[in-house]
Amino acid sequence: MRKVLSRTIATGGAVLLLVFGGGAAVQATSTPNGxxxxxxxxxxxxxxxxxxxxxxxxxxxxxxxxxxxxxxxxxxxxxxxxxxxxxxxxxxxxxxxxxxxxxxx
CATH class of the missing domain: 2.30.30.40 (SH3 Domains)
Known part of the structure; x- marks a missing residue:
């Protein structure tokens, strides 16, 4: 767990895509009016x-x-x-x- 936490800080959204399957995280970047x-x-x-x-x-x-x-x-x-x-x-x-x-x- 400690390794995942340190990797989360270092890579930001990349781990989020792995954990949540990508769909929601990618969708969050394409919102109206920026x-x-x-x-x-x-x-x-x-x-x-x-x-x-x-x-x-x-x-x-x-x-x-x-x-x-x-x-x-x-x-x-x-x-x-x-x-x-x-x-x-x-x-x-x-x-x-x-x-x-x-x-x-």
Whole structure:
């Protein structure tokens, strides 16, 4: 165990990939807006309005949220869109570009 601990300090993320199988660790490096390690969270709409889509890529507009709306996202998919849901529980997608929303609520 002591050898593994000293190797963890020396190699950083390499041991993490071995211990956790690689999938989660690699996924943590490909997050929206360059936020390392953040795979889900809350955002606040900072645009005048943000279109809600019925598909991760393409799809149709199914509504809008306005400035100040807080939402929880669980993934970034398709055309750089956050997977989220409406108050009624419907799954929708909104643009993940940082100019349209900011981290936190």
């Amino acid at each position: 936020d390392p390690g953040i795979l889900a969270g809350y955002r606040t709409v900072t645009a005048d309005s943000l279109i809600l889509w019925n598909a991760a890529s393409g799809g149709s507009s199914v509504g809008t949220w306005t400035w100040g709306q807080c939402f929880y996202w669980s993934a970034v998919e398709g055309s750089n869109r956050y997977r989220t849901s409406t108050g009624s529980g419907s799954t929708v997608w909104v643009g993940a570009e940082s100019q349209w929303s900011s981290a936190g609520c």
